Amino acid sequence: MNYEEVMKLALERGFYFPSCEVYSDANAGFWEYGPSGVSLKNKFLELWRRELIRRDGMMEIDGSQIMSKSVFEASGHLGNFADPIIKCTKCNSTFRADRTIAEIANIEIPESADLIEFDNAIKENKIQCPKCKGDFSSTKKFNMMFKVGIGPQEEEAYLRPETCQSIFVDFPRLFKTMRGKLPLGIAQVGKSFRNEIAPRQSLLRLREFYQAEIEVFCNPGRLDDVEKFAEIEKTVIRVQTDGDPISMTCKEALESGTVPNKFVAYYLGILTEFYEKTGIDVSKSRFRKLGDKEKAFYAEVAFDFEVETTIGWLELVACNYRSDYDLSSHAKMSKEKFEVMDNDEKVLPHVFEISMGIDRSLYTILEHSLKNDEEHExxxxxLKPYLSPVHVGILSLVKKDGLKEKTDEIFLNIKRKYDAFLDHSGAIGRRYRRLDEIGAPFAITVDHQTLEDNTVTIRKRDSMEQSRVEISKIDSILFDSVGFP
Structure with a gap:
């Protein structure tokens, strides 16, 4: 399915929609999740916790969204977190330089490239304003941080552009109080804020967005001392360096030098296993190794986990080996000690980051899962049953002859254990179709035979197969089907 069809589904079935849409002055780049979207997002995050956090014995924190100016001076965001912009000298419209050049001249220039590269490309290709055909001024940098004023004195602070900085500044306390031991993974889920120049395509580029970030603190001298590597050495990942993506096992990626060490290979492996369980087609995925001009300013080695969609390759996860950039910067700014003991060795840990975009991941799951069954119109x-916003629809064939009351009774007995939807209204075929569109793997229909023998019809979403089952067996059928793998 394409972007437009996913968008139609999202709006009509309560997955997501624009914020403040009833007002003409609503700002772009802000979207809200409806009931279906919240349910999908929560189940996605529970799978993330199960497959990454609990699997690896990580810690999870919940940090503040507003942080002091010093944090972002130390992190480098106030000096480096900027996008290249160009402004029309005629109509004053502002555009992202890299995207405008790509869209008009089909030339890819990394956003971190020197400003002169954008100016040269605009001049050589005679690129003009797409709105009025005016000329552009020289390329400038635009810092995407959201500044806020604290208290009556309006002390300078910022909305966080990523969730990881609180993990870094909290590291000494967490390592001490939680009896930490390297390697140590610390995770956080929450909202981040970036003042994007041109937010677009609903969840794909937002000014307020969800991240699930993991920072793994490690001893840089022990990156190949990873006993857990045996768990994923046969896991197949798709890696792109120069040419097309190549499928290889994690062990082959390590031995060929495609990934630098067992430590990085291990996390690329478990990340691939996680996304396979979300229902995303991992044969359409790749870990794209970033060049020096593409990497974030803090990264030594970087892989972007990208997935192919109908609107191109989407970056879902940034995997960055940040070395000791963050801890050394915060140690210098705060004058606090960030070194820890690893056995008998005192080290300043290095960090490997798995920074996941939740909103983009959910969009990709929807696109890869939405299918047009032309045969049955x-x-x-x-969706994977464990991610479905509704596990089961409970339907009465008609509302009379005691069927409504029996249906209500069945619904009451299972609604606390499963996400169930009660529906008495409309033709049964249309009710099935609504459940199909929201991803419910099962529909249970109560009819006149139910009153005679305590059986119901259970319908499977994908095959449309229907069978009679005893009411007493509904719980075990749902338990076996919608639990996490």
Whole structure:
């Protein structure tokens, strides 16, 4: 399915929609999750916790969204967190330089490139304003931080542009109080804020967005001392360096030098295993190794986990080996000690980061799961059952003859254990179609035979297969099907 069809589904079935849409002055880049979207997002995050956090014995924190100016001076965001922009001298419209050049001249220039490269490309290709055909001024940098004033004195502070900085500044306390031991993973889920120049395409580029970030603190001298590597050495990952993506096991990626060490290979492996369980087609994924001009300013080695969609490759996760950039910077700014003991060795840990965009991940899951069943004239959201916003629809064939009361009784008995939807209204076929579109893997229909023998019809979403089952067996059927793998 394409972007437009996913957008239609999102709006009509309560997955997500624009913020403040009833007002004409609503700002772009802000979207809200409806009931279906919240349910999908929460289950996605529970799978993330199960497959990454609990699997690896990590810690999870919940940090503040507003942080002091000193944090972002130390992190480098106030000096480096900027996008290249160009402004029309005629109509004063502002554009991202790299995207405008790519869209008009089909030339890819990394956003971190020197400003003169953008100016030269605009001049050589005679690129003009797409709105009025005016000329552009020289390329400048635009810092994307959201500044806020604290208290009546309006002390300078900022909304966080990423969730990881609180992990870094909290590291000494967490390592001490939680009896930490390297390697130590610390995770956080929450909102980040970036003043994007041109937010677009709903969840794909937002000014307020969800991240699930993991920072793994490690001893830089022990990056190949990873016993857990055996768990994923046969896991297949797709890596792109220069040419097309190549499928290889994590062990092959390590031995060929495609990834630098067992430590990085291990986390690329478990990340691939996680996304396979979300229902994303991992045969359409790649870990793209970034060049020097593409990497973030803090990264020594960087891989972007990208997935192919109908609107191109989307970056879902940034995997960055940040070395000791963050801890050494905060130690210098704060004058606090960030070194820890690893056995008998005193070290300043290095950091490997797995920074996941939740919103983009959810969009990709929806696109890869939405199918047009032309034979049966229906749209089907074939989500993994454990991610479905609704696990089961409970339907009465008609509302009379005691069927409504029996249906209500069944719903009451299972609604505390599963996400169930009660529906008495409309033709049964249309009710099935609505459940198919929201991704419910099962529909249970109560009919006149139910009153005679305590059986119901259970319908499977993908195959449309229907069978009679005893009411007493509903719980075990749902338990076996919608639990996490």
């Amino acid at each position: 229906r749209m089907v959201l074939s």
